[in-house]
Amino acid sequence: MSEAPPLTGEELRQLCEFLYRRTGMAFDEAKRYYVQRRVTERMGATGEGAFPAYFARLRADAGGEVEQLINAFTVNETYFYREDHQLRCLSRDILPERARAKAPGEAIRIWSVPCATGEEPYSIALWLLENWPEVDAYDVEIVGSDIDTRALEAAQAGLFGRRALMRLSPDLVERYFTPAGPERWRILDDLRESVRFTSVNLVEPASTGAHGRFDVVFCRNVLIYFDDASRRLAAENLYDALVPGGYICLGHTESMSRISPLFAVRRHADAIVYQRPREGSRD
Amino acid sequence: MTEGKPKRVLVVDDAALVRLYYRDALERAGYAVDEAMNGLEALEKLLVAPVDLLVVDVNMPQMDGFTFLRVLRRQDLPVASIPALVTTTEAGPQDRAAAREAGANFYLVKPVPQDVLTVYAGLLCGDAP
Amino acid sequence: MPLIRKPSPAAPDAVPARDPLAALRDGSPDERFAAARAAGGLPGGVPALAGALSREADPRVREAILTSLSRAGTPEAVAAILPHVHADDANLRAGTLDALRVVPGGLGPHLPGLLADPDPDVRLLACDLARGLPAGEAVALLVPILDADAEANVCAAAVEVLAEIAGPDALPALEACARRFPGDPFLPFAVRIAAGRIGARTPAPDE
Numbered sequence: 001m002s003e004a005p006p007l008t009g010e011e012l013r014q015l016c017e018f019l020y021r022r023t024g025m026a027f028d029e030a031k032r033y034y035v036q037r038r039v040t041e042r043m044g045a046t047g048e049g050a051f052p053a054y055f056a057r058l059r060a061d062a063g064g065e066v067e068q069l070i071n072a073f074t075v076n077e078t079y080f081y082r083e084d085h086q087l088r089c090l091s092r093d094i095l096p097e098r099a100r101a102k103a104p105g106e107a108i109r110i111w112s113v114p115c116a117t118g119e120e121p122y123s124i125a126l127w128l129l130e131n132w133p134e135v136d137a138y139d140v141e142i143v144g145s146d147i148d149t150r151a152l153e154a155a156q157a158g159l160f161g162r163r164a165l166m167r168l169s170p171d172l173v174e175r176y177f178t179p180a181g182p183e184r185w186r187i188l189d190d191l192r193e194s195v196r197f198t199s200v201n202l203v204e205p206a207s208t209g210a211h212g213r214f215d216v217v218f219c220r221n222v223l224i225y226f227d228d229a230s231r232r233l234a235a236e237n238l239y240d241a242l243v244p245g246g247y248i249c250l251g252h253t254e255s256m257s258r259i260s261p262l263f264a265v266r267r268h269a270d271a272i273v274y275q276r277p278r279e280g281s282r283d
Numbered sequence: 284m285t286e287g288k289p290k291r292v293l294v295v296d297d298a299a300l301v302r303l304y305y306r307d308a309l310e311r312a313g314y315a316v317d318e319a320m321n322g323l324e325a326l327e328k329l330l331v332a333p334v335d336l337l338v339v340d341v342n343m344p345q346m347d348g349f350t351f352l353r354v355l356r357r358q359d360l361p362v363a364s365i366p367a368l369v370t371t372t373e374a375g376p377q378d379r380a381a382a383r384e385a386g387a388n389f390y391l392v393k394p395v396p397q398d399v400l401t402v403y404a405g406l407l408c409g410d411a412p
Numbered sequence: 413m414p415l416i417r418k419p420s421p422a423a424p425d426a427v428p429a430r431d432p433l434a435a436l437r438d439g440s441p442d443e444r445f446a447a448a449r450a451a452g453g454l455p456g457g458v459p460a461l462a463g464a465l466s467r468e469a470d471p472r473v474r475e476a477i478l479t480s481l482s483r484a485g486t487p488e489a490v491a492a493i494l495p496h497v498h499a500d501d502a503n504l505r506a507g508t509l510d511a512l513r514v515v516p517g518g519l520g521p522h523l524p525g526l527l528a529d530p531d532p533d534v535r536l537l538a539c540d541l542a543r544g545l546p547a548g549e550a551v552a553l554l555v556p557i558l559d560a561d562a563e564a565n566v567c568a569a570a571v572e573v574l575a576e577i578a579g580p581d582a583l584p585a586l587e588a589c590a591r592r593f594p595g596d597p598f599l600p601f602a603v604r605i606a607a608g609r610i611g612a613r614t615p616a617p618d619e
Binding site for chain 3: 010014018052055056059107125128129135139140141142191194195205228229232233236240260261262
Binding site for chain 2: 471500502503505506509510513532533536537540564565568569571572575596597598599601602605606
């Protein structure tokens with residue numbers, strides 16, 4: 001299989017336009033190399049030697065190619081401390097701001113959705129214990145939710161392999177995990193019990209609504225798989241699941257700008273995040 | 284625009300061919316061009332990298348050009364005062380008034396000839412001959 | 413361990429239970445938002461949402477009304493959304509278009525009417541909505557626009573979509589359209605790019 005020729009500027013523009021419209025993923029020219037590599041990979045896998053033919057396949061979504069390409073972009077693999085710049089943003093900027101809005105004794109609520117096999121909600125718990133100096137001063141409630149009940153069972157079990165822990169220092173692994181067989185580690189019970197797992201369907205208002213309102217929602221790399229109608233409804237459900245002034249963090253390739261005008265975009269030092277505005281609120 | 288770093292323009296329009304047409308004119312006149320497909324994407328881009336000039340369409344999905352300018356002008360940030368050229372197919376007097384009220388500096392009716400675009404861009408960027 | 417795990421109170425911030433159709437009329441913005449989301453599934457919900465859309469000024473509540481109407485997707489619901497493509501407020505026009513784009517089953521039956529609307533701005537927006545149709549149907553609706561629409565801007569909007577979906581059959585109509593508006597600076601540019609894209613998609617005999 002020969003290497004496909006590089007995309008021209010015109011081809012790259014067409015592809016990025018299509019991806020933005022279809023999925024809400026936003027790439028600019030600075031990410032060109034990244035886009036180029038993934039597309040070349042997919043052209044190789046589909047046996048399409050020329051971009052126009054590959055693009056026609058993508059537009060027609062032949063063989064589920066849209067999902068395949070999204071998979072190539074998102075690296076469908078979850079591990080501890082993935083996209084840690086957002087966790088840094090959480091402890092440096094978001095939580096101090098949310099904490100100021102709280103009445104004494106009122107819990108700060110964080111939602112990881114979809115949480116898959118638990119790496120993300122446990123990462124949040126671990127990160128806060130390690131990096132948020134105020135963590136002892138507030139009640140923090142972390143909920144992990146997914147539509148896949150088998151993933152939730154695995155999350156609850158709290159067993160992880162080496163790849164899931166690859167971003168954690170040996171010291172962190174030592175302090176928060178116990179060996180549980182060859183190449184397996186179990187997260188400490190204290191940490192395991194600090195996350196509540198539930199099942200949820202993001203496009204079902206009654207299902208998201210039953211979870212109450214959160215200060216921060218992590219919703220990474222799932223809306224890009226939805227069609228326009230589902231994406232619009234899911235965004236509205238997530239808006240409804242935030243307290244006024246609450247934040248939503250998407251994956252690093254995702255942009256709310258194609259999805260919904262309900263949120264205000266906010267830039268913090270470590271990340272772009274979206275906020276449910278405070279106006280008209282009972283905050 | 285012959286010396287120093289090129290001035291940066293953000294073209295905000297949902298039509299890919301229109302963005303390409305403006306890009307073509309502006310790049311030949313020496314500007315560095317970035318694009319956004321609606322007002323929300325433009326706000327997002329401006330928070331990361333401010334520009335010297337905005338070229339803004341009116342009818343766009345998710346956030347129209349007037350709402351975009353109103354939100355931008357309200358920000359307590361330097362980007363709030365970036366000059367904006369609104370280009371639109373809506374040529375009525377109420378549309379001009381709406382553009383002015385939203386914070387547009389100039390209002391051009393589509394189709395905009397490429398040389399007209401670059402003349403106005405030069406005026407708003409302080410590069411007038 | 414300071415992190416806590418407790419069962420959440422069921423919907424702790426829920427808006428006090430009130431008849432959504434009444435709240436839609438005179439509630440606070442938060443109540444109207446919740447009411448708009450609930451109303452779509454209630455008897456009499458669609459007419460109530462239709463009425464609310466005409467008077468609602470809060471853009472976020474408007475979004476929720478439009479989402480509920482587009483989810484309902486009935487002819488009555490679509491008929492409630494459609495007139496707002498003429499709105500003076502650009503924000504409502506944008507919201508209307510976004511809602512029409514996600515109506516289940518698409519807007520197929522309405523598009524010919526919208527493409528023939530006397531208001532050129534509606535025809536222009538309708539071209540963009542045609543993007544949601546299967547490629548063959550969209551091409552069949554848009555090529556006649558190139559042949560006959562009196563407004564260059566409407567033709568330009570048709571070219572924009574055709575550049576993405578049309579095959580080589582559309583090339584003569586594209587080129588004829590550029591010739592129809594000799595004074596227009598944009599159409600020749602757009603047609604040249606569109607023809608380039610369509611040509612690239614067409615397998616050349618020697619490849």
